[in-house]
Amino acid sequence: MSVLNQKKIILGVCGGVAAYKSAELLRLLIKQGAQVQVVMTASAQQFIRSITFQALSTKEVRSSLFDLSAEAGMGHIELAQWADLILIAPATANTIAKITCGMADNLLTTLCLASKAPLLIAPAMNQQMWLNEATKNNINSLSQRDGLSICGPAIGEQACGDNGPGRMEEPEVLLSACQKTFTNQAEQTPLYNKRILITAGPTIEDIDPVRYLSNRSSGKMGYAIAQVAQKQGAKVTLISGPVALNAPSGVDLVTVRSAQEMHDAVFEEVTQADIFIATAAVADYRPIKLAQKKIKKNADTLIIELQKNPDILSDVAKLENKPLCVGFAAETDNLENYARNKLNNKNLDIIVANKVGADQGFEVDNNELHLFWKAQLWHKEGHKKEILQGQKKLPLASKKQLASQLLNEVALLYFN
Ligand code: C5P
Numbered sequence: 001m002s003v004l005n006q007k008k009i010i011l012g013v014c015g016g017v018a019a020y021k022s023a024e025l026l027r028l029l030i031k032q033g034a035q036v037q038v039v040m041t042a043s044a045q046q047f048i049r050s051i052t053f054q055a056l057s058t059k060e061v062r063s064s065l066f067d068l069s070a071e072a073g074m075g076h077i078e079l080a081q082w083a084d085l086i087l088i089a090p091a092t093a094n095t096i097a098k099i100t101c102g103m104a105d106n107l108l109t110t111l112c113l114a115s116k117a118p119l120l121i122a123p124a125m126n127q128q129m130w131l132n133e134a135t136k137n138n139i140n141s142l143s144q145r146d147g148l149s150i151c152g153p154a155i156g157e158q159a160c161g162d163n164g165p166g167r168m169e170e171p172e173v174l175l176s177a178c179q180k181t182f183t184n185q186a187e188q189t190p191l192y193n194k195r196i197l198i199t200a201g202p203t204i205e206d207i208d209p210v211r212y213l214s215n216r217s218s219g220k221m222g223y224a225i226a227q228v229a230q231k232q233g234a235k236v237t238l239i240s241g242p243v244a245l246n247a248p249s250g251v252d253l254v255t256v257r258s259a260q261e262m263h264d265a266v267f268e269e270v271t272q273a274d275i276f277i278a279t280a281a282v283a284d285y286r287p288i289k290l291a292q293k294k295i296k297k298n299a300d301t302l303i304i305e306l307q308k309n310p311d312i313l314s315d316v317a318k319l320e321n322k323p324l325c326v327g328f329a330a331e332t333d334n335l336e337n338y339a340r341n342k343l344n345n346k347n348l349d350i351i352v353a354n355k356v357g358a359d360q361g362f363e364v365d366n367n368e369l370h371l372f373w374k375a376q377l378w379h380k381e382g383h384k385k386e387i388l389q390g391q392k393k394l395p396l397a398s399k400k401q402l403a404s405q406l407l408n409e410v411a412l413l414y415f416n
Contacts, residue, residue: 001033002032002033002179003179004029004032004033004034004178004179004182005032005034006033006034006035007035007084007085008034008035008037008082008083008084008085009029009034009035009036009037009083009084009085009086009087009178010037010038010039010079010083010085010086010111010115010117011026011029011036011037011038011039011053011057011087011088012039012040012041012086012088012089012091012108012111012112013038013040013041013044013048013088013089013090014041014043014044014088014090014091014092014094014108015041015042015044015046015047015092016044016047016090016092016124016168017047017124017159018089018090018167018168019044019047019048019090020047020048021089021090021168021170021171022038022048022053022089022090022171023053024171025087025089025171025174025175026038026053026056026057028172028175029175029178030057032175034178036059037057037059037062037079037082037083038050038054038057038059038061038062039061039062039063039107039108039111040061040062040063040108041063041095041106041107041108042063043092044063045063050063062079062107063107064107065106065107065110076110076114077114079111080110080111080114080115080117081114081115081116083111084117084182085117085118085119085120085178085181085182086111086115086117086118087120087122087174087178088108088112088119088120088121089121089122089124089168089174090122090123090124090125090168091123091124092123092124092125093123093125093129093130093132093135093138095108095109096121096123096135096138096139096142097134097135097138099112099119099121100138100141100142116147116249116250117147118147118148118149118181118250119147119149120148120149120150120151120174120177120178120181121142121148121149121150122150122151122152122153122168122169122174122177123139123150123152123153123166123168124152124166124167124168125153125166126158126160126166127158127162127163127164127166128164129166130153130164130165130166131164131165146227146246146248147249147250149177149181151169151173151174151177152167152169153165153166153167153168153169154168154169154170154173155167189232189233189411190411190412191229191234191407191410191415192232192234193233193234193235194234194275194415195234195236195272195273195274195275196226196235196236196237196274196276197237197266197269197270197272197273197275197276197277197323198222198225198226198229198238198276198277198278198279199222199238199239199240199262199266199277199278199279199280199282200217200221200223200225200226200238200239200241200243200279200280201217201218201219201222201240201241201242201243201280201281202214202215202216202219202241202243202280202281202283203241203256203257203258203259203261203262203280203282203283203309204241204242204257204258204283205258205259205283205285205286205287205309206257206258206287207287207290207291207295208290208292208293208294208295209292209293210294211295213283213285213286213287213306214283215281215283215362216281216362216363217241217243217280217281217362218243218244218245218362218363219240219241219243219245219279220245220363220365220399221279221328221367221399221402221403222238222240222277222279222280223238223240223243223245223247223248224398224399224402224403225277225403225406225407226238226248227248227400228400228403228404228407229403229407230248230249230250230251232407234275235252236250236251236252237251237252237253237254237269237273238251238252238253239254239256239262239265239266239269239280240253240254240256240280241255241256241257241262241280241281242255242257254269258283259283259286259309259310259312260286260309260310262282262312263309263310263312263315266316267315270316270319270323271321273323274324275323275324275326275410276313276316276322276323276324276325276326277326278312278313278326278328279328281330282309282311283309284308285306285308285309286307286309287304287306287307288305288306288307289305311346313325313346313348314345314346314347317346317347317348318347324349324350324410324414325346325347325348325349325350326348326351326352326406326410327342327343327346327348327350327351327352328351328353329342329351329352329353329354330354330355330356330362331353331354331355331356332355332356332357335353335354335355335370336353336370336372338353339351339353339370339372340372343372343373343374344374348374349373349374349375349413349414350371350373350374350410350413351371351372351373352369352370352406353369353370353372354367354369354370355368365399366396366398367396367397367399367402368393368394368395368396368397368402369393369402369406370391370392370394371391371392371393371394371406371409372389372391373388373389373391373409373413374387374388374389375387375388375389375390375414390413392409394406
């Protein structure tokens with residue numbers, strides 16, 4: 001069966017000569033069993049009539065953001081959520097520029113902004129427009145975006161008589177780029193369809209309306225794990241304290257502030273989870289009393305009484321049907337000892353130890369990890385339980401590489 005079978009694709013068509021090739025592309029997608037909704041920009045309609053796409057897709061072509069009857073059927077936000085992929089072919093320099101800066105001035109750009117689906121762009125324009133610094137910058141910025149891929153342009157003769165880069169890729173090439181988008185979603189990986197719940201970032205414990213207690217966690221490790229897990233086909237929910245990061249595309253983000261809020265959010269989701277990965281640097285204590293007004297600096301010393309926060313990971317690991325529990329141990333010293341104690345005391349399956357210090361662990365992009373695990377294996381015959389202990393060092397690498405290696409270890413140990 002084709003990987004595109006039953007996949008819901010929005011085919012965005014912009015105003016360029018290559019728009020006539022989009023009809024052939026649409027035909028190929030339909031032949032593969034995809035459900036395609038064509039969305040044309042106003043200028044696309046100057047190049048090709050919507051009736052061609054309507055006949056091929058057997059769906060009314062959408063083109064206006066303010067089409068009341070179309071909106072009554074499936075509103076633009078619903079349409080954005082419906083899509084498994086948005087393919088823009090041809091994508092003009094103008095639409096590329098709009099997507100780069102997040103504009104939403106027509107139906108197609110609005111859908112791009114409102115959708116979590118991967119976006120595949122097939123640029124098509126005059127070679128000088130492609131080589132223009134502004135377009136180059138836009139393409140450069142888009143190519144770094146998560147969930148966005150660019151196919152083409154091809155080099156060759158152009159409709160205007162020029163020769164150079166800017167021709168839209170042929171429909172067959174774009175079809176295989178679409179297929180690749182879906183096969184890249186790694187339906188074969190052991191984590192495919194597994195539900196992974198991740199905590200990330202710091203928590204903030206308010207003292208008064210302007211002060212709080214917190215820590216230096218940037219959230220980078222948790223966000224990297226969420227991104228890699230999602231790419232491997234897992235269904236990821238990320239519960240995050242306040243950080244300066246964007247949620248990876250395709251990941252459900254729940255934002256929280258305090259440890260108690262994080263605890264509540266985790267327990268809303270945890271019964272659904274196969275794996276719980278606690279990367280958050282949860283504040284151990286919070287002020288007993290939250291001052292309603294700003295505390296004035298009258299006395300020479302100030303005592304703020306603190307009470308212990310709930311241990312989210314520990315509470316999850318106590319559940320009768322607990323998910324696989326992966327904890328992190330950020331320590332300045334005595335790494336292995338503290339990590340092993342946490343593995344046992346918190347009843348975890350894996351503990352990931354990492355050193356934190358002046359320029360290590362928190363806030364930085366690279367890290368090194370030391371994994372310790374206690375896998376409980378049940379033999380199929382006789383259901384005999386065996387405890388398998390082990391450890392592995394993951395040497396200095398980017399947090400994204402480490403996230404991938406860590407998830408591979410999780411999959412190897414527990415989901416093969
Ligand atoms: O006990 P410690 O804070 O060092 O444990 C670290 C691990 O426990 C991390 O995985 C962290 O996310 C988790 N944790 C938690 N709730 C807390 C404290 C830590 O989930 N209140």
